[in-house]
Amino acid sequence: xxxxxxxxxxxxxxxxxxxxxxxxxxxxxxxxxxxxxxxxxxxxxxxxxxxxxxxxxxxxxxxxxxxxxxxxxxxxxxxxxxxxxxxxxxxxxxxxxxxxxxxxxxxxxxxxxxxxxxxxxxxxxxxxxxx
Amino acid sequence: xxxxxxxxxxxxxxxxxxxxxxxxxxxxxxxxxxxxxxxxxxxxxxxxxxxxxxxxxxxxxxxxxxxxxxxxxxxxxxxxxxxxxxxxxxxxxxxxxxxxxxxxxxxxxxxxxxxxxxxxxxxxxxxxxxxxxxxxxxxxxxxxxxxxxxxxxxxxxxxxxxxxxxxxxxxxxxxxxxxxxxxxxxxxxxxxxxxxxxxxxxxxxxxxxxxxxxxxxxxxxxxxxxxxxxxxxxxxxxxxxxxxxxxxxxxxxxxxxxxxxxxxxxxxxxxxxxxxxxxxxxxxxx
Numbered sequence: 001x002x003x004x005x006x007x008x009x010x011x012x013x014x015x016x017x018x019x020x021x022x023x024x025x026x027x028x029x030x031x032x033x034x035x036x037x038x039x040x041x042x043x044x045x046x047x048x049x050x051x052x053x054x055x056x057x058x059x060x061x062x063x064x065x066x067x068x069x070x071x072x073x074x075x076x077x078x079x080x081x082x083x084x085x086x087x088x089x090x091x092x093x094x095x096x097x098x099x100x101x102x103x104x105x106x107x108x109x110x111x112x113x114x115x116x117x118x119x120x121x122x123x124x125x126x127x128x129x130x131x
Numbered sequence: 132x133x134x135x136x137x138x139x140x141x142x143x144x145x146x147x148x149x150x151x152x153x154x155x156x157x158x159x160x161x162x163x164x165x166x167x168x169x170x171x172x173x174x175x176x177x178x179x180x181x182x183x184x185x186x187x188x189x190x191x192x193x194x195x196x197x198x199x200x201x202x203x204x205x206x207x208x209x210x211x212x213x214x215x216x217x218x219x220x221x222x223x224x225x226x227x228x229x230x231x232x233x234x235x236x237x238x239x240x241x242x243x244x245x246x247x248x249x250x251x252x253x254x255x256x257x258x259x260x261x262x263x264x265x266x267x268x269x270x271x272x273x274x275x276x277x278x279x280x281x282x283x284x285x286x287x288x289x290x291x292x293x294x295x296x297x298x299x300x301x302x303x304x305x306x307x308x309x310x311x312x313x314x315x316x317x318x319x320x321x322x323x324x325x326x327x328x329x330x331x332x333x334x335x336x337x338x339x340x341x342x343x344x345x346x347x348x349x350x351x352x353x354x355x356x357x358x359x360x361x362x363x364x365x366x367x368x369x370x371x372x373x374x375x376x377x378x379x380x381x382x383x384x385x386x387x388x389x390x391x392x393x394x395x396x397x398x399x400x401x402x403x404x405x406x407x408x409x410x411x412x413x414x415x416x417x
Contacts, residue, residue, distance in 0.1 A: 016286050017181070017182075018181060018182065025303050037323075037337065038337075041333050042338070060411045070321055070335065071176060072282040073287045073314070073318070074286065077286050077296070087177060090178075090179035092384060094180055103329075104329050109328070113328070116366065117145075117362070118141045118359055119213050120209065120325075121324075121325050122325075123140070124211065124325040125325035125328040125329065127325075128325060
């Protein structure tokens, strides 16, 4: 999806505002993608997400990657240019979540899930997947 | 010593065994944990957006509780709580404007002055008691374990309890307890965290890789400090698509309680893979 906000601003501008990160500092060394623990399940590797933003391509918001990022901060610790990609991913998620497009519906979770999952699993999932 | 203690939601439910063993240990070591009155959920994940102060209120409100108690430090066990409380704390310590805005929003509370330090319980043991001073009664001889740190005790770097790429704190503790500690390359790697709710397959893949790697390095049990990692590495073993011999997962506090001779405080009924047969086989548990 492309959010309504795209009519008034560029992706790069909005991501830099929400994340507080300078996306153009990235020199594409690929350390973030090399170290990402969930990279193998992603359709875009983390460094490719940066490339999309640099190109102001809103289609990055259709990527599974932004939802698969689990905010583990591994890329943030290893980035030689101090770009905190964890914050960039959060900014991309918020562009969707703030237009009321929840990614998980609580009513679809099974009773077994709700009974056995730790509270921190549920709260953190809803914090990251709902607006 | 006395120190305020922030339990968090999960320590009262699926990780009750983590809390109970820690309370028993603290009692023996002379650490009086004073549970915060009226604590609230910290939010579990630190809010990463520059304009989102609303989600910083929950952790900061807990630090106000500490301040009201007349203390300037608080300890916690859960990695997610530790991370969220300390990241929010560092945010407001470094940004007086944001702190002022939050203080004026919480007009029923006293102002947070930014003077509280959040100390993980492992750090408390290391710095205040000293691992070498632990009164070990039952050395964990013959038990090979691997520490699993995961993400939130170590990252981001600013809140890390140890070297974020080469941590040794849990290995040092387990060595003092007499265990054989093996190293393994997945000790820092995220378990998939909250994806356990709606991307279960992603988590199972991580669980398999982490435990398989630990097994190859000779581990008989994996030791950790996060109730969400515990769930993913322990309970998700029943959902694995690839075959793997059951691997017991233990909180560091359970092994510490065992080595201090506090058998009565151990509760293994909350585990999916029961660690009792292993511990009995090693002669560590009657």
